[in-house]
Amino acid sequence: MNVMTDEWLDVGEISDIPRRGARCIRIGETSVAVFRTADDQIHALEDKCPHRNGPLSQGIVHDGCVTCPLHNWVISLKTGQAQGADEGSTEVYPVRLDGTRVLLGFRGK
Amino acid sequence: MKRLVVIGAGMASGRMLEHLFEADPDAFQVTLFNAEPRGNYNRIMLSPVLSGEKSYEEIVTHDDDWYAGNNVTCRFGERVTGIDRERRVVCGEHGEVAYDKLVIATGSSPFIIPVEGRDLPGVVSYRDLDDTNAMIDATGLPNARAVVIGGGLLGLEAAAGLRLRGMEVTIIHLAGHLMERQLDEAAGYLLQKDIENRGIRVITRASTKAILGKSRVEGVALEDGSVIPADLVVMAVGIRPSAQLAKDTGLEVGRAITVNASMQTSDPDIYAVGECVEFEGTLFGLVAPLYDQAKVLAKELLGEGDAFVVKELSTKLKVTGCDLFSAGDFAEGEGREDIVFRDPARGVYRRLVIERNRLVGAVMYGDTADSNWFFGLIRDGEDIAEMRETLIFGQSYQGGAPLDPTAAVAALPDDAEICGCNGVCKGTIVEAVSTKGLTTLDDVRAHTKASASCGTCTGLVEKLMVLTLGDAFEAAAVPPMCKCTDLGHDEVRRLIKTKELKTIPAVMQELEWKTSCGCAKCRPALNYYLVSDWPEEYADDYQSRFINERVHANIQKDGTYSVVPRMWGGQTTSAELRAIADVVDKFNIPSVKCTGGQRIDMLGVKKEDLPAIWADLGKAGFVSGHAYAKGLRTVKTCVGSDWCRFGTQDSTGLGVRLEKFMWGSWTPAKVKLAVSGCPRNCAEATCKDVGVVCVDSGYEIHYAGAAGLDIKGTEVLGLVKTEDEAVEYISALVQMYREQGHYLERIYKWAKRIGYDEVRRQIMEDAEARKAYFDRFVFSQKFAQVDPWSERVSGKDKHEFKPMASFPESKVEAAE
Ligand code: SRM
Ligand SMILES: Cc1cc2nc3c(=O)[nH]c(=O)nc-3n(C[C@H](O)[C@H](O)[C@H](O)COP(=O)(O)OP(=O)(O)OC[C@H]3O[C@@H](n4cnc5c(N)ncnc54)[C@H](O)[C@@H]3O)c2cc1C
Ligand code: SF4
Ligand code: FES
Numbered sequence: 009m010n011v012m013t014d015e016w017l018d019v020g021e022i023s024d025i026p027r028r029g030a031r032c033i034r035i036g037e038t039s040v041a042v043f044r045t046a047d048d049q050i051h052a053l054e055d056k057c058p059h060r061n062g063p064l065s066q067g068i069v070h071d072g073c074v075t076c077p078l079h080n081w082v083i084s085l086k087t088g089q090a091q092g093a094d095e096g097s098t099e100v101y102p103v104r105l106d107g108t109r110v111l112l113g114f115r116g117k
Numbered sequence: 118m119k120r121l122v123v124i125g126a127g128m129a130s131g132r133m134l135e136h137l138f139e140a141d142p143d144a145f146q147v148t149l150f151n152a153e154p155r156g157n158y159n160r161i162m163l164s165p166v167l168s169g170e171k172s173y174e175e176i177v178t179h180d181d182d183w184y185a186g187n188n189v190t191c192r193f194g195e196r197v198t199g200i201d202r203e204r205r206v207v208c209g210e211h212g213e214v215a216y217d218k219l220v221i222a223t224g225s226s227p228f229i230i231p232v233e234g235r236d237l238p239g240v241v242s243y244r245d246l247d248d249t250n251a252m253i254d255a256t257g258l259p260n261a262r263a264v265v266i267g268g269g270l271l272g273l274e275a276a277a278g279l280r281l282r283g284m285e286v287t288i289i290h291l292a293g294h295l296m297e298r299q300l301d302e303a304a305g306y307l308l309q310k311d312i313e314n315r316g317i318r319v320i321t322r323a324s325t326k327a328i329l330g331k332s333r334v335e336g337v338a339l340e341d342g343s344v345i346p347a348d349l350v351v352m353a354v355g356i357r358p359s360a361q362l363a364k365d366t367g368l369e370v371g372r373a374i375t376v377n378a379s380m381q382t383s384d385p386d387i388y389a390v391g392e393c394v395e396f397e398g399t400l401f402g403l404v405a406p407l408y409d410q411a412k413v414l415a416k417e418l419l420g421e422g423d424a425f426v427v428k429e430l431s432t433k434l435k436v437t438g439c440d441l442f443s444a445g446d447f448a449e450g451e452g453r454e455d456i457v458f459r460d461p462a463r464g465v466y467r468r469l470v471i472e473r474n475r476l477v478g479a480v481m482y483g484d485t486a487d488s489n490w491f492f493g494l495i496r497d498g499e500d501i502a503e504m505r506e507t508l509i510f511g512q513s514y515q516g517g518a519p520l521d522p523t524a525a526v527a528a529l530p531d532d533a534e535i536c537g538c539n540g541v542c543k544g545t546i547v548e549a550v551s552t553k554g555l556t557t558l559d560d561v562r563a564h565t566k567a568s569a570s571c572g573t574c575t576g577l578v579e580k581l582m583v584l585t586l587g588d589a590f591e592a593a594a595v596p597p598m599c600k601c602t603d604l605g606h607d608e609v610r611r612l613i614k615t616k617e618l619k620t621i622p623a624v625m626q627e628l629e630w631k632t633s634c635g636c637a638k639c640r641p642a643l644n645y646y647l648v649s650d651w652p653e654e655y656a657d658d659y660q661s662r663f664i665n666e667r668v669h670a671n672i673q674k675d676g677t678y679s680v681v682p683r684m685w686g687g688q689t690t691s692a693e694l695r696a697i698a699d700v701v702d703k704f705n706i707p708s709v710k711c712t713g714g715q716r717i718d719m720l721g722v723k724k725e726d727l728p729a730i731w732a733d734l735g736k737a738g739f740v741s742g743h744a745y746a747k748g749l750r751t752v753k754t755c756v757g758s759d760w761c762r763f764g765t766q767d768s769t770g771l772g773v774r775l776e777k778f779m780w781g782s783w784t785p786a787k788v789k790l791a792v793s794g795c796p797r798n799c800a801e802a803t804c805k806d807v808g809v810v811c812v813d814s815g816y817e818i819h820y821a822g823a824a825g826l827d828i829k830g831t832e833v834l835g836l837v838k839t840e841d842e843a844v845e846y847i848s849a850l851v852q853m854y855r856e857q858g859h860y861l862e863r864i865y866k867w868a869k870r871i872g873y874d875e876v877r878r879q880i881m882e883d884a885e886a887r888k889a890y891f892d893r894f895v896f897s898q899k900f901a902q903v904d905p906w907s908e909r910v911s912g913k914d915k916h917e918f919k920p921m922a923s924f925p926e927s928k929v930e931a932a933e
């Protein structure tokens with residue numbers, strides 16, 4: 009994943025994100041949801057459910073997945089893939105921690 | 118002979134010198150600086166010194182004879198202030214020394230949180246012998262009290278040591294559970310229980326605001342406003358590598374001194390070892406990898422090649438009686454599977470994390486007998502497919518019994534209450550079954566009254582019969598709450614009460630949850646049960662709530678929200694309407710609608726605007742309408758005797774009174790009320806969860822109606838004469854439902870399950886029971902009636918309402 013990354017944006021402290029919760033990063037029109045699991049793993053997905061664009065950042069985080077708040081699709085935080093019988097995927101963004109800082113990866117245009 | 122200068126006589130450099138002298142005692146003439154006024158001692162054994170289990174002399178690693186025997190020039194108590202790389206000299210406080218090779222081993226220093234009062238006498242960190250002695254001195258003060266800030270490894274060892282010396286100790290910890298970096302929530306719960314059993318108070322989710330005191334420390338103030346008195350404050354919140362010296366010298370420094378696999382810094386003649394180094398982005402805080410580094414460095418100095426590699430680490434805590442172990446990566450994730458074993462009676466929790474048939478992580482509490490074996494499996498990446506079924510039981514396990522769903526019930530003491538309605542405890546039931554030879558549930562009901570009323574304890578009674586009679590009794594299968602447990606909702610609710618379980622991790626451990634932290638089904642349910650059963654003590658877990666209840670607004674299909682303020686009993690005023698109109702204009706709210714619940718809904722609101730809108734609505738006197746809550750929603754009314762020519766009572770007034778009395782309460786599913794002024798029933802009271810139909814002789818109370826997914830007319834509960842009675846009976850009814858309902862079960866389903874007669878008996882006929890329900894409702898309202906909107910206007914959960922960061926334009930795009 010990181011191979012293609014040109015730029016790491018410093019988007020905040022890990023403690024800004026509640027455990028088992030998410031915060032949004034706005035980039036122009038796009039919203040990226042950065043998730044923090046119970047054990048401090050971080051993941052980033054476009055804040056858009058593959059079903060009907062529900063804001064994944066608002067869902068309940070469990071088992072490495074988030075349950076969409078609109079119709080309960082379950083999306084993997086790691087791959088962005090819908091789980092179970094549902095089909096679809098959400099864009100995954102590279103994200104990493106530098107100490108306690110959260111860095112989000114982008115490819116320059 | 119070549120000259121080797123070493124800065125820092127700690128555990129890493131000490132081990133390096135041992136290897137060096139062992140391999141070639143004559144290779145170097147060594148000068149050793151140490152800021153501490155002593156040589157190398159076993160720092161990790163400071164905790165036994167603190168607790169009094171060991172003396173300083175017993176933990177000295179290298180004494181004067183050792184240094185003399187190896188011809189080491191010791192400059193202890195002398196700090197190094199600079200390195201001149203051009204002249205190749207090290208500058209100590211008392212003079213310079215020239216080097217051919219230099220080793221920096223300055224370790225790390227405790228992090229001091231930058232709060233007011235941190236410099237007061239009596240505030241110490243926990244790093245060296247001087248800190249330890251300062252703590253021991255403080256234990257001599259009369260009625261000495263200590264506050265330890267930080268519930269990690271060091272903080273816990275400090276707390277346990279101080280407690281053993283008789284101090285009153287409180288640990289304050291920022292995260293939700295102790296040692297959160299090494300343990301998951303479940304193990305953290307057991308650890309906290311053990312620590313509390315030693316008489317140490319633990320406060321989690323606590324943030325330090327200031328340290329108080331005039332000439333010396335007197336207490337610690339927390340962000341929530343509370344103050345804990347203290348004569349000693351120990352800061353144990355983390356460490357920072359001591360890399361300043363290297364940085365000032367111009368060596369490459371990231372978060373610590375950057376080294377390659379030979380422990381070489383960016384200057385080929387200067388090496389670094391220990392906690393002050395950073396290798397491939399990794400920092401170090403435990404001795405095992407430092408010892409590996411020490412070995413590599415000794416070889417390197419002697420010109421023999423070797424390379425340092427980062428290995429898996431494991432953690433143990435040196436507090437006698439707290440057996441814990443954690444290793445590897447135990448994060449949850451796709452493609453990973455948990456195996457969880459819990460034995461509540463022995464306080465044991467084990468969790469293994471498996472990925473592609475390999476063990477990748479382990480967390481254990483209470484019984485760590487097999488920890489080394491598990492650690493080996495993780496380190497070596499061994500294929501565990503063959504032993505998967507029995508892996509969790511450890512190395513020596515052969516065959517063995519399946520997990521027993523009745524164990525939680527077996528572990529209950531004899532005086533644990535099983536049937537709440539009739540106050541029957543476990544001992545009574547077991548005795549009746551065995552002495553009277555009872556074999557059926559009906560027998561038990563007849564003889565003990567247990568499970569003879571509301572029936573919510575049926576599952577537990579049956580489990581007791583299985584325990585007493587063995588296979589002779591076949592219990593009806595209770596559908597489990599979810600895949601994480603074998604217990605049904607009723608059983609879980611009953612056990613939460615009898616075993617006094619007051620946190621989600623406590624429920625999961627004591628009731629043997631099969632997963633480590635539950636799922637999206639059981640977490641919200643448990644959160645409700647705990648809110649409902651322990652209104653005063655339980656701290657609501659917002660991350661276990663659905664988004665609407667977390668942000669106190671209803672999410673819409675496009676990700677915007679709707680805002681519905683309360684309009685008590687459906688009444689409003691020109692001032693309220695004007696305030697709503699102003700908010701709609703000010704925030705450009707696209708849609709305003711009258712709801713089916715007699716109030717106004719503002720739809721299409723941006724999440725970021727919510728707090729500002731609530732602030733404006735709050736100024737006009739509005740509070741949240743809880744249109745999103747599993748809780749009290751609306752109370753519809755008709756105009757009643759105030760205006761209507763048929764009205765028999767003040768239905769509007771009663772509706773307003775009920776809503777003002779009952780708002781804020783959380784319930785298993787939503788609760789909607791209505792009050793109609795006469796049997797023409799314009800408020801549609803006879804299809805509500807609870808409805809009142811006013812008649813000349815008083816108030817007819819109805820309940821268990823439905824008009825959503827199902828259509829069902831209400832059942833009649835009974836007639837009462839006064840408004841006061843109406844409020845009491847209705848609150849008691851709702852409280853009964855709050856205590857017995859399954860999460861997401863509306864009143865009409867609950868009542869059908871319990872039986873209308875039983876509900877009527879307890880609320881209408883049993884005055885004592887009714888009074889008790891009513892009192893419990895009133896008690897719980899003390900904590901529930903806080904307007905969530907105004908709380909958030911004053912800053913609560915502010916992270917929910919704004920993006921963490923915003924970047925103006927799309928200069929960047931996703932890199933996959
Ligand atoms: C706004 C409103 C419709 C309207 O424009 O009038 C409404 C809107 C929603 N209703 Fe309703 N219900 C509204 C009155 C009703 C009524 C009528 C009433 O209360 O008198 C009913 C039938 C009575 C009942 O509750 O049984 C009703 C039965 C439902 C149901 C079916 C519940 C059931 O157990 O059968 C759901 C689904 C659910 O809760 O799972 C539901 C769910 C919803 C949700 C929350 C759907 C959702 O999960 O997003 C809608 C939220 C929209 C929003 O964001 O505001 N709504 N809903 C009404 C708000 C009333 C209020 O002031 O709070
Ligand atoms: C109470 C306690 C309990 C612990 N328990 C465990 C445990 O159970 N398991 C485990 O693996 N680890 C444990 N640790 C951590 C372990 O002690 C450290 O990882 C280890 O001591 C680090 O070794 P080091 O040589 O890098 O640094 P240190 O041992 O800290 O040595 C560094 C030395 O350098 C000196 N120094 C610093 N700057 C200068 C300067 N400019 N000039 C001269 N001298 C300087 C310091 O005074 C210090 O003596 C514990 C630590 C503490 C404090
Ligand atoms: S009936 Fe209720 S849930 Fe269905 S669309 Fe209308 S508001 Fe939404
Ligand atoms: S939009 Fe996410 S489940 Fe429908």
